[in-house]
Amino acid sequence: MVKIYLIMVYDIKEERVNKVLKIARKYLNWIQNSVLEGEISDAGFTKLKMEIKEVINLEEDSVIFYLMRTTRYTSREVIGIEKGGEETII
């Protein structure tokens, strides 16, 4: 099973945002407004995308996934408060 590290950022109309967040939290950790992160399997990622496609409006909403095959070349810096993400791996 291939694991990837995923960053998900979304820009969703108010009326659908809670549905998207609820789905995303099943797979990833909430980091801050509109951002989640976490390790996920290929299969999990496929399911996550399918579930999200069912609730968003493809002509109005936007979800971006950044996939990392390894976190070795990646780091993370925060300015200000750390809102979520106790389990920060990067």
Added chain:
Amino acid sequence: MVKIYLIMVYDIKEERVNKVLKIARKYLNWIQNSVLEGEISDAGFTKLKMEIKEVINLEEDSVIFYLMRTTRYTSREVIGIEKGGEETII
């Protein structure tokens, strides 16, 4: 000069959000609400962080930077509309 690929996501109180966006757009490309991306030098990244620290409230706002030394192990998928980022490199 070392170049990095940067993803910036911010969660900023309404009254300061335009200032932050104005600074960030000098260095990065706007991608969607609260997200910018782009290639930046180490020196540019240092300046970007300094400018942002001057306008945000460190106890209320949050800015996360994901730094990639190479984009070789990283990819990007979008569901829904592509709002910005004509110059997408990843």
